[in-house]
Amino acid sequence: MIEIKNVNKKMKDHVILKNISISIKKRICVGFVGHNGSGKTMLLKAICGFTKIDIGEIWVDNKQIIFSEKYIKNAGVIIEQPSFINYLTGMDNLLALANIQKMISKNDVLLALKKVGLIDAKDKKVKEYSLGMKQRLRIAQAIMEHPHILILDEPFNGLDKDSITEIQDLILDYKNKGTTILLTSHDDRQIDYLCDQVYELNGGEIVE
Numbered sequence: 001m002i003e004i005k006n007v008n009k010k011m012k013d014h015v016i017l018k019n020i021s022i023s024i025k026k027r028i029c030v031g032f033v034g035h036n037g038s039g040k041t042m043l044l045k046a047i048c049g050f051t052k053i054d055i056g057e058i059w060v061d062n063k064q065i066i067f068s069e070k071y072i073k074n075a076g077v078i079i080e081q082p083s084f085i086n087y088l089t090g091m092d093n094l095l096a097l098a099n100i101q102k103m104i105s106k107n108d109v110l111l112a113l114k115k116v117g118l119i120d121a122k123d124k125k126v127k128e129y130s131l132g133m134k135q136r137l138r139i140a141q142a143i144m145e146h147p148h149i150l151i152l153d154e155p156f157n158g159l160d161k162d163s164i165t166e167i168q169d170l171i172l173d174y175k176n177k178g179t180t181i182l183l184t185s186h187d188d189r190q191i192d193y194l195c196d197q198v199y200e201l202n203g204g205e206i207v208e
């Protein structure tokens with residue numbers, strides 16, 4: 001389903017990704033681990049078509065991903081900061097994003113907010129949200145369009161212990177329903193709990 005073939009990327013002579021080849025089957029959860037700067041985010045960006053690769057190919061659902069031309073489809077993505085509008089409510093932010101693709105209704109947005117535990121805060125402005133609430137909103141944004149693939153860079157960032165457990169179970173539920181999930185985390189507990197396959201990156205290379 002996701003084929004990464006000999007992917008290499010350099011930025012200003014600095015190796016970012018080196019000889020990466022991975023096959024990811026449908027309906028599994030794959031974890032990427034490694035130190036800060038090891039290339040996890042860049043690899044996820046490359047899979048989405050958000051960053052250029054120098055050598056290699058990436059295929060998702062038999063369609064080649066090409067930077068700034070052919071992005072990943074049917075995917076819910078959390079990579080880096082969301083561009084939420086601070087003076088709008090959480091609900092209105094999601095409705096504005098949903099309006100881009102026009103694939104889902106207000107009810108789908110409400111369902112996503114309910115799933116991440118933000119239903120009671122839906123009418124609060126995002127500027128009044130805590131870090132953890134913003135992270136939940138990002139997760140709601142990733143799941144609201146019922147994607148077949150979830151690409152989650154550090155989905156547990158900013159969450160407290162109980163929230164981590166809730167979001168972990170939410171991701172597990174998606175996996176059990178057949179969603180393919182790629183995620184990064186610095187915490188082995190979430191990786192062990194969720195992932196069927198784990199790749200360790202070091203200096204842009206897969207070492208394990």
Ligand SMILES: Nc1ncnc2c1ncn2[C@@H]1O[C@H](COP(=O)(O)OP(=O)(O)OP(=O)(O)O)[C@@H](O)[C@H]1O
Pocket residue numbers: 011016034035036037038039040041042043
């Ligand atoms: N815009 C950029 N220009 C040049 N180099 C960059 C840029 N963005 C990232 N890098 C470099 O790419 C390498 C991989 O970064 P990446 O963000 O993928 O690491 P990571 O494994 O996700 O780290 P972290 O665990 O801190 O999130 C690092 O050496 C980083 O310095």
